[in-house]
Amino acid sequence: MRTTDVRVTADWLGLRESADAAARSEALVDSLVALMGRQRKTSVEDTRPDGCGAPAPSPQALVIHDLGCGSGSMARWLAPRLPGPQRWILHDRDPALLAVAEVDPPRVAADGSWVTVETRRGDVTRLSSRSLTGASLMAASALLDMFTGEDVDRVVESCVRAGCPALLTLSVTGHVRFTPADSLDARLERAFNGHQRRTVAGRTLLGPGAVAVVARVFRGHGWGVHVANSAWHLDASNPALTREWLCGWAGAAVEQRPELAARAHDWLARRTADVDAILSVTVEHVDLLVVPPTSAGEL
Template identity: 50%
Template sequence: MSGERVTLTDAPRYAPTWLELREPADAEARSRDLLVPLRRHLAETLATRGSLLIRDLGCGTGSMQRWLAPQLDGPQRWILQDHDADLLAFASANAAEAAADASRVTVMTRHADLTELSPGDLRSTSLITASALLDLLSVDEIDRLAATCVEAGCPALITLSVTGAVDFSPADPLDEELAAGFADHLRHHVEGRELLGPDAGGAAADAFTRRGWVVEQRSSVWRLGAAHADLTAEWLRGWVPAAAALRGHDAEDYLTRRLDALATGDLRVTIHHTDLLALPHGATTMLGAAE
């Protein structure tokens, strides 16, 4: 990437237990519509190269690889990249090993920050993927990521970018204000970097579109409740304090009400994200075939 290089040494460290909790909800939420044009594009790559090379940025425990690899045909080599060596070890040990057509899937790891990625790294890469990552980036970092992909001609599938929108059932008078507070919390400064938070998905779409690429976006939604009780409770315990902090609220009573409703099976939470597929200029998305 051109310009000043920023390392994400201040990026949060996520415990494998949290990432494991969210993996089923992530898998349910990701848009399958976008896989239709993606498979079509990658089929052309397979015909030319005989295999796929996929790089997963900020891979965490490897949930994206486990979700996507079995849905794509052909031999696949994955590079799992993260700044957390412990998560890389977990991801490598628990990776999917077979493609949709039973072709072999192999993985290697790279311990590195996202901002160390260069167009040269992507010259032979068929696809980059990322999940729940963009909100941790600044507008300049997102723009450089798009520029790197475009210069290398490497498509991108970026899923579960948080939008900040949250819906609760039953409703509570504090819901709307806390949702706004959480969106503000995501737009924070870290050592001179202004993170985009809920604006990141739109910024990424704009960055690719300005460079002439075909961009499609789809909603990806967590639908939480009794079926995901452990995840919902853990999410509430993180979301409520973060959402309340900038609004000067003591939300302990609110959190108690919400956890009590969850325990009785009455609480439903809808958490909105967006997925993005960016393909080189001239690509045919064929999304109509998926709808």
């Protein structure tokens, strides 16, 4: 799934799945469902035989490509919100995560229609221009920050060639709010964001800048881009996730700025001690719904 040597684990993805589900924009999904409904109606009308009372053809299955699917949480969240039969194609480079996705797939669509899942192992940044041919939707979650500018160009080109909308959720913005605040918060945030933009094996990641780049490239093709906030809210209601996120966030910051190690150690001790009492964290993300030029005016 990832474009560097970074690996995520099924345990981490399982820990964050409920927070992801709570954060993603339902409004963008409603817009997507409405758009697909209009497209499906037009398709049925175009193929209906002449004559009064002729039966409408059965709806074709939606073909949804989930890029960097991880353990399959995006499919489990989105499939029950989309009506009609669906064929999900889950892409990831990690066979262990694909195995998890295979054993826990979405079961039915919003209207009770069937849903099938298949997995494909590979680097999603290397999709060919034909990879999404016939797709009804391209989806991804928590992936864009690990792209380079060249990755964005290739993935956007594949989507544009396919002519399908894209729902891209939970992209980090680089902004985190802690309550109560601490004097070290801002320095650690800057260090973490620097880590997100690091260069690995000659490849410079976009990190928090990815959303703006993706939006600009799609708009350059004349596509419509719709943005919604999808922040995580971490507190004592999910202490395991909050503590794990704190450790990972501070660890990445120290990896980027080793001189912060001693102060970050003390900061982390204070923060984790407060998880069960007073600490709350808002981790800003945004979701994007991207639609072709022919549909841009319909939302």
